[in-house]
Amino acid sequence: MSKSNLTRRGLLKTSAVAGAGVALPTIFTASSAAAYTNEPTGSTVTLGFNVPQSGPYADEGADELRAYELAVEHLNGEGDGGMMGTFSSKALQGNGILGKKVEFVTGDTQTKSDAARASAKSMIEKDGAVMITGGSSSGVAVAVQALCQEAGIIFMSGLTHSNDTTGKDKRANGFRHFFNSYMSGAALAPVLEKMYGSDRKAYHLTADYNWGYTTEEAIKSSTEAMGWETVNTVKTPLTQTDFSSYIAPVLQSGADVLVLNHYGGNMVNSLTNAVQFGLRDKEVNGKNFEIVVPLYSRLMAKGAGANVKGIFGSTNWHWSLTDEGSKAFVKSFGTKYGFPPSQAAHTCYVQTMLYADAVQRAGSFAPCAVAEALEGFEFDGLGNGPTLYRAEDHQCFKDVLVVKGKENPTSEFDLLEIVEVTPAEQVTYAPDHPQFAGGALGNCNNGA
Amino acid sequence: MLGLEKKDIRILLIVAVLTLFAPFILNPFPAGSGWAQFNAGYPDLMQRFVIFGIFAIGFNILFGLTGYLSFGHAAFLGIGSYSAVWMFKLLSMNVLPAIALAVITSGLFALLIGYISLRRSGIYFSILTLAFAQMTYALAYSVLTPITGGETGLQLALDDPRVLDGASTGSNIPVPGIFGLEMRSNSQLEMGDWVFNLSTGYYFSGIIMLLAFYLSIRIFRSPFGMMLRAIKSNQQRLNYTGLNARPYTLAAFMISGMYAGLAGGLMAAMDPLAGAERMFWTASGEVVLMTILGGAGTLIGPVLGAGLIKYMENILSKINSDILHTWFAFLPDGLEDFVVSMVYPFIGKGWHLTLGLMFMAVVIFLPGGLVEAGQRISRIFKRKKTDETSKKSTTTEPAE
Numbered sequence: 001m002s003k004s005n006l007t008r009r010g011l012l013k014t015s016a017v018a019g020a021g022v023a024l025p026t027i028f029t030a031s032s033a034a035a036y037t038n039e040p041t042g043s044t045v046t047l048g049f050n051v052p053q054s055g056p057y058a059d060e061g062a063d064e065l066r067a068y069e070l071a072v073e074h075l076n077g078e079g080d081g082g083m084m085g086t087f088s089s090k091a092l093q094g095n096g097i098l099g100k101k102v103e104f105v106t107g108d109t110q111t112k113s114d115a116a117r118a119s120a121k122s123m124i125e126k127d128g129a130v131m132i133t134g135g136s137s138s139g140v141a142v143a144v145q146a147l148c149q150e151a152g153i154i155f156m157s158g159l160t161h162s163n164d165t166t167g168k169d170k171r172a173n174g175f176r177h178f179f180n181s182y183m184s185g186a187a188l189a190p191v192l193e194k195m196y197g198s199d200r201k202a203y204h205l206t207a208d209y210n211w212g213y214t215t216e217e218a219i220k221s222s223t224e225a226m227g228w229e230t231v232n233t234v235k236t237p238l239t240q241t242d243f244s245s246y247i248a249p250v251l252q253s254g255a256d257v258l259v260l261n262h263y264g265g266n267m268v269n270s271l272t273n274a275v276q277f278g279l280r281d282k283e284v285n286g287k288n289f290e291i292v293v294p295l296y297s298r299l300m301a302k303g304a305g306a307n308v309k310g311i312f313g314s315t316n317w318h319w320s321l322t323d324e325g326s327k328a329f330v331k332s333f334g335t336k337y338g339f340p341p342s343q344a345a346h347t348c349y350v351q352t353m354l355y356a357d358a359v360q361r362a363g364s365f366a367p368c369a370v371a372e373a374l375e376g377f378e379f380d381g382l383g384n385g386p387t388l389y390r391a392e393d394h395q396c397f398k399d400v401l402v403v404k405g406k407e408n409p410t411s412e413f414d415l416l417e418i419v420e421v422t423p424a425e426q427v428t429y430a431p432d433h434p435q436f437a438g439g440a441l442g443n444c445n446n447g448a
Numbered sequence: 449m450l451g452l453e454k455k456d457i458r459i460l461l462i463v464a465v466l467t468l469f470a471p472f473i474l475n476p477f478p479a480g481s482g483w484a485q486f487n488a489g490y491p492d493l494m495q496r497f498v499i500f501g502i503f504a505i506g507f508n509i510l511f512g513l514t515g516y517l518s519f520g521h522a523a524f525l526g527i528g529s530y531s532a533v534w535m536f537k538l539l540s541m542n543v544l545p546a547i548a549l550a551v552i553t554s555g556l557f558a559l560l561i562g563y564i565s566l567r568r569s570g571i572y573f574s575i576l577t578l579a580f581a582q583m584t585y586a587l588a589y590s591v592l593t594p595i596t597g598g599e600t601g602l603q604l605a606l607d608d609p610r611v612l613d614g615a616s617t618g619s620n621i622p623v624p625g626i627f628g629l630e631m632r633s634n635s636q637l638e639m640g641d642w643v644f645n646l647s648t649g650y651y652f653s654g655i656i657m658l659l660a661f662y663l664s665i666r667i668f669r670s671p672f673g674m675m676l677r678a679i680k681s682n683q684q685r686l687n688y689t690g691l692n693a694r695p696y697t698l699a700a701f702m703i704s705g706m707y708a709g710l711a712g713g714l715m716a717a718m719d720p721l722a723g724a725e726r727m728f729w730t731a732s733g734e735v736v737l738m739t740i741l742g743g744a745g746t747l748i749g750p751v752l753g754a755g756l757i758k759y760m761e762n763i764l765s766k767i768n769s770d771i772l773h774t775w776f777a778f779l780p781d782g783l784e785d786f787v788v789s790m791v792y793p794f795i796g797k798g799w800h801l802t803l804g805l806m807f808m809a810v811v812i813f814l815p816g817g818l819v820e821a822g823q824r825i826s827r828i829f830k831r832k833k834t835d836e837t838s839k840k841s842t843t844t845e846p847a848e
Contacts, residue, residue, distance in 0.1 A: 053797055106768060108797065113601045113723035121492040121719070122762055125634075125645070139599040143721055146603055150623060150632070164600065208590040209599035235590070238599075440606045442620050 036366045037152040037447030038128045045100040045365065047072070047352070048129030050120050050144060051158065053108040056264050057136035059299050060344040064134055064158055065106060066337055067345035071352035074332070075102045082332040083353060086325040086381035091360040098359060109135055113143035120144050124151050130365050131156060133351055136344060138162030138211045145174035152447015154367045156351035159344040161263075161295055163214040166395035167436035172444040173367055175374055175394045177354065178347045179427070181215040182435050184294045184314040185222035187400040187422035191312060196257065196290055198227035203255035205246055205270060207262050208235040215261045215294050217435060223259075231255040236262070236270070243270040247277045256284040258291045267293060268303035275307040296403055298342050301415040308405030308415065315401050317346040317383055318416060326383040340413050350382045354389070368444040386424070392431035393441065397424050456665050459747055463661055467654040470494055471644045478641030482774075485766065488759055491634050491647035495718045496758045498650070498657040499711050504738040504750030505657075505664050506707020510700050511736070512745035513673060515680035519574045519732050520561070520581025524554040524705040526588065526727030528712025530595070533602045533722045540612035541622045543631065543652075547713040554709020555702055557584075562701035566694060569683065581732055588724040601723035624717050626652065631717055649718045656714060657751075660707060665747060667703070676700050708735075737803075741810055743817030752818045757803065764799040 040046070049068045052061035073079040077094035084092055096102050105127040107119030116135065123129040132148055133156040135141045141160035148155035149171040157165060157176045161184070166176050192200075202223055206212040212235070220230050231253050236246055247270075250258055258279060262270050274280075274291055282289040293300075296313030319330045319340035329349065333341040341349070358373035359365055375391035384398035403416040429436070452460065466473065475489030488494070507521050528550035535546035565576040588596040596602055604621050613622065624631045631649040638644075667673050678686050679693050686693055716722055725731070734757065742753025772788045772795075779787060794802045814820045 105766075108765065112725040113599075113721065114725050117719060117721065118492065118496070118762065122490065122766070125490040125492050126487070137599075139601065139723075142600045142603070143723065146721065147719070150621070169600065169603065210593070211599070213593075237586075237590070442606055445620055 035446070036368075038124065038130045040100055040128075040130055040365055043100060044103045045097055046127055046129045047102060047104045047355075048107065048120065048123035048127065048132040049104050049134050050107045050109050050116060050123065050132055051134040051348075052111045052136050052140075053106075055109075055111040057111050060136040060159060060297070060342065061109070061134075063299070063342045063345040064136065064348040067333070067341060067349040068104065068134070068352060070333060070336055071349045071356075072102045072104055073336075075352070075356050079336070080328075080332045083325050083329050083349070083382055086328050087353060087357065088380040089357050089361070091357050092353070093360075097356045098363070098365070102356070105129060109137075109140050109144075111137050111140060113139050116140040116144050117147050120147055121151075124153055129153070131355055133355070134158040134348060135160060138165055139209070141165050141174075141176075142169040142210075145169070145171050149173045149442065149445055152367055152445045154355065154370050156355050158348045158351065161215070162211040163218065163435050164210060164439075166393045167214075168439035170393050170439055170441050172371060172394075172441045175351070175354075175371075175389065177351050177396045179314075179316050179398070179400050180395065181211070181218035181294070182429055182433070183400050183427040184215065185218035185220075186427040186429075187314050187402055187420075188219065188292070188294060188312065189222035189226050190422075190426075191402045191420055192223065192228075192257075192292065193226045195312070197287070200228045200257050200287070200290075201231045201253075201255045201285065202228050202257045202259050202292075203231050203250050203253055204233040204259045204261060205243070205250075206233060206235050207266050208237050211263065212261045214435065216259075219259055219261065219292075219294050221435070228257070236266070238266065240266065241269050243273040244277070246270070247273050247279065250274075250279065251277075251282065251284075254284065256287050256289055258289070260291065260293050262293070263295055263297075264300060265303070267300050271304050271307050271311070296416060297344070298413065298415060299344075301405060302412060309407050311405045312419065313403055315403050315416065316343045318343065318401055318403060318418060319346075319413070320416075320418065321383060321401075323381075323383060323385065325381045329383060346383060353382065354379070366446055368446050371444040385421075388424075390431070393436065397428050399424050400427050450662070452665060452669070456669065456747075460658075460662060460665065463748065463751065464658055467498065467658060470497070470654070471646055471650070475642060475644055479643045480641065485771070486763060488763055489645055491632075491645050491650055492718075493758065493762050494645075494647065494650045495653050495714075496762070497755045498653045499714045499718070500735075500738065500754035500758055501751040502653075502657050502660045502714065503708055503711035503735055504742070504754040505660055506704040506711070507735045508704075508739050508744060508746075508750040509664060509667060509676075509707065510704035511739055512750075513668070513676035513680060514697055514700050516566075516569065516697060516701070517574045517736065518565075518577040518701070518704070519729070519736070520577035520579070521704070521708050521735050522727045522729070522731035523561070523581040523584040524558055524708035525712040525715070525731065526584065526722065526724065527557050528554045528709030529716040529722035529726055530588070530602055530712075531709070532713040532716035533604070533720055536604055536610075536624060536716070536720055537608040538611065540610060541624050542612070543624050543626050543713075543717040546624070546717060547656075547710065550709045550713025550716070551706050552709075554712065555706040558702045558705025558709075559698070562698050562705070566697050566701060578729060578732070581727060582729055585724055585727040585729070588727060596722070596724060599724070601721050604720050624720055653714050653718065656710070660710065661747075661751070668747060672696070672699070737807060741807060741817055743819030746817070746819040749817050749819040756818070760799050760803055764795050764802065765797065767795045769796070 051064045052058055074082045074084050076096055105123050109116035120132050131154045135158045138160040141157040145155045155174040163181045204216050206216040260270050279289050291311050293313040296315045301308045330340050358370045362369040362373040374389050377389045380386045387396050387398035389396055400422045401418050402420040404419045406415055406417045409415050471489045475487045477483035477487050531553040532546035532550040535549045539545055561580045565573055634645055634647040636643050675696050683693055738753035738757050739750045743749025769792055776784045776787050
């Protein structure tokens with residue numbers, strides 16, 4: 001009995017001590033000293049690179065990470081400087097950001113919103129990251145963007161193509177350089193009209209999740225505006241690997257164009273199935289049957305092999321561009337890793353540079369100051385021509401590439417050829433465009 | 449005290465003290481030192497420890513007591529999260545109604561799924577629950593996108609009604625709290641080189657976990673718990689004595705579903721987003737691992753298992769090859785690369801491999817899980833002390 005008395009007293013004592021600790025006025029604690037979340041006080045600044053290292057987009061994540069490491073090198077004045085030399089803003093000195101050496105932590109998003117948020121949280125709470133960037137899916141981008149808004153951290157999204165990231169789910173602390181579904185539609189439609197005519201019947205196969213919906217809507221409305229008819233739209237489960245049962249009804253529907261709103265492994269499989277079914281050799285309504293893939297990436301083209309030949313799509317950037325910025329980036333990436341970068345690597349590299357430059361110009365790491373420096377920022381020399389970071393929705397407006405699977409590829413990286421560079425004006429939309437309606441940016445949050 | 453025996457009080461006290469001092473125990477290394485990456489005392493991870501602790505405690509009530517292996521418990525976790533987020537959106541940012549609704553809805557779903565699944569036992573039961581969980585996952589991911597937010601997950605928005613809170617004043621989304629005390633608020637206590645995080649959200653979840661733990665002890669010790677154990681040991685014999693086991697198993701299933709809903713609601717309270725991945729079958733499998741790793745059917749085991757798995761997931765997985773190279777930098781170059789290439793597959797991205805090996809070792813050598821390991825160690829010490837009066841050591845019971 002005496003034993004239990006002792007423990008009880010011990011418990012009371014210890015809990016009293018701990019209670020006093022919890023109730024300590026915040027004056028003794030560190031959080032009140034900082035002006036904003038994770039203010040870098042030492043000689044270094046930590047950035048958080050949150051990329052998929054496992055799961056369906058692991059390849060893209062690995063390429064993103066390579067680009068980030070390259071960007072950190074360049075920011076710290078190592079290597080050949082890459083696009084820092086061609087960037088129209090000359091604020092960056094090659095001595096880190098605001099004189100602080102850039103360090104980074106990495107995390108695995110697993111392409112799951114939950115895992116991505118946990119990983120971002122540990123970067124913020126444990127490693128003291130002042131900016132989070134990366135990701136290869138819109139679901140993750142939207143989830144992490146919301147988290148960064150709450151925590152008072154800047155989020156520079158990686159590859160995210162859904163309209164919602166800067167549409168209904170936009171946040172004041174989040175910024176997107178990558179293009180979106182609407183831009184894909186607006187860029188593709190004129191080329192498709194030129195190639196295939198304005199009297200076509202389209203059949204959509206759409207991946208059954210958020211990005212699929214916005215892409216389907218964007219392509220549908222742009223093609224219908226030029227006279228195409230949408231025969232049917234069918235949703236396919238994201239986990240589907242065999243699309244034969246979805247391809248068969250396409251022929252009976254009387255459609256003469258198949259639009260595959262698929263990405264990654266989905267697209268590789270559906271396109272392969274469609275080609276195996278001989279769709280491209282068919283003639284419907286007196287016209288050749290055609291296939292369109294709204295969002296192309298080199299890694300996907302590689303997966304689909306010879307099946308991509310002659311198929312149209314859009315992309316954010318391609319390493320075969322010949323402007324100074326792209327050439328400098330391809331050169332320094334190629335020197336370090338031995339192969340050309342993907343569009344995911346490009347957008348991540350550029351986002352890091354844009355963030356560093358904004359901090360440098362603002363003279364502070366405080367999210368609100370950085371956001372102000374980025375809003376309405378016009379720049380050039382980062383591979384996409386003159387670009388505007390629009391203040392209303394934190395979306396970049398720049399040229400969009402319409403590409404086609406190359407007929408005679410010379411190497412395993414040379415799979416796409418650029419058909420047309422759609423100028424930025426043609427893909428620009430009003431901030432309150434119906435496809436982006438709902439949601440509000442809110443105010444920037446400094447946290448702490 | 450509290451209607452418990454002395455032995456149970458001791459376990460409860462141990463858990464309470466561990467919970468209270470977790471921010472200190474989990475941060476044993478000074479910030480800034482090379483070992484700091486092994487520190488687990490940051491709010492998000494500590495919250496995960498206790499929340500998954502609750503999840504595993506609840507799962508143990510079903511699996512540990514009745515022996516029914518549910519392979520779809522993550523569904524209730526997800527349902528709890530969705531209900532809580534909807535409560536934040538519609539009613540108020542106060543966490544209490546959100547958690548209450550999370551427990552109620554998951555309880556109702558558990559009643560429905562349990563009613564159907566419990567018609568079978570053994571492997572058929574497991575498959576049925578798995579099927580239901582995958583069904584809810586698929587529904588949440590695509591068909592029910594208007595309710596669940598689909599792939600993006602259900603999020604708060606500025607223009608949510610939040611009836612009780614009135615119109616939102618600021619232009620930022622409010623954060624969950626309890627009567628004005630924000631869940632995310634955190635005060636850092638600096639003692640020399642050490643920095644300790646005292647997070648409101650963590651202590652709130654910690655208190656709820658202690659209540660959940662206490663309730664689970666009471667269930668284990670009650671006649672109802674005894675009945676559940678009888679079902680595990682021999683259901684047929686129970687049937688022959690004229691007892692219908694179904695109501696008992698259904699009640700256990702519902703209780704453990706409500707525990708999972710509570711954990712889901714708490715997850716949403718700490719981080720107001722609910723994603724469908726939470727209900728994926730791997731999440732269901734994880735709780736089974738936690739329970740078996742810690743010790744199924746024991747009181748404290750599931751909590752330990754949950755802590756261990758979450759620690760590995762968040763700390764071990766962060767160690768990349770660069771960090772390894774700095775560890776082994778003292779070795780000669782060739783040897784360093786060799787050692788790193790040998791160790792690397794087991795940490796970082798490969799932490800699942802380590803977990804798998806550990807799980808196999810535990811199942812083969814310590815069928816009682818970590819709790820059995822603890823008992824064996826304490827038995828060695830006890831034997832030394834009471835070698836002469838060896839009567840006592842024979843009565844050592846598993847710490848259930």
